[in-house]
Amino acid sequence: MLKKKPKIIAFCCHYCAFTAADLAGTMRLQYPANVNIVRLPCTGKVNANMLLQAFVDEADGVMVAGCEPGSCHFLEGNVRAVKRVSFAREKLSEAGINPERLEMFHIPASEGPLFAKSAKEFTEKISQLEKKGDGEADEPDSDETGVETGETDSREIGAEKGEPD
Numbered sequence: 130m131l132k133k134k135p136k137i138i139a140f141c142c143h144y145c146a147f148t149a150a151d152l153a154g155t156m157r158l159q160y161p162a163n164v165n166i167v168r169l170p171c172t173g174k175v176n177a178n179m180l181l182q183a184f185v186d187e188a189d190g191v192m193v194a195g196c197e198p199g200s201c202h203f204l205e206g207n208v209r210a211v212k213r214v215s216f217a218r219e220k221l222s223e224a225g226i227n228p229e230r231l232e233m234f235h236i237p238a239s240e241g242p243l244f245a246k247s248a249k250e251f252t253e254k255i256s257q258l259e260k261k262g263d264g265e266a267d268e269p270d271s272d273e274t275g276v277e278t279g280e281t282d283s284r285e286i287g288a289e290k291g292e293p294d
């Protein structure tokens with residue numbers, strides 16, 4: 130039986146990555162149809178719970194794509210996003226999910242080809258992880274983390290404490 134393509138959620142900043150994705154479409158550049166874009170006014174709107182919830186909701190991989198460093202329309206939104214992605218990656222690792230499944234990208238609005246390339250490469254990486262499994266990620270101790278891992282269908286992960294501003 131043919132394995133389905135991994136489900137990818139891409140949280141994209143309206144001013145850059147979303148525009149780049151739109152441009153990729155206008156340029157008729159192909160990128161995987163399994164990449165589901167969520168448009169945000171700025172990647173500074175993402176928080177760790179939102180990112181982790183995407184995995185609870187069956188995402189196989191999550192992209193956060195914002196403006197280049199120094200180019201955020203809200204000054205430091207993308208800097209905050211980097212910190213939050215990093216924090217959420219730690220939580221994924223604690224939950225026994227490979228943190229490579231979550232990645233931050235910086236994609237200028239004029240870079241349709243870069244968006245298409247990033248989406249393809251990330252999908253390929255997640256496809257490889259789906260084949261290999263998340264073996265490299267540390268196994269959590271549910272007593273220490275308070276997180277039940279169990280089967281991937283019933284992931285329960287959270288980021289109640291310690292999330293960066």
Ligand code: FES
Nearest residue numbers: 142171195196202
């Ligand atoms: Fe694009 Fe903040 S406006 S990341």
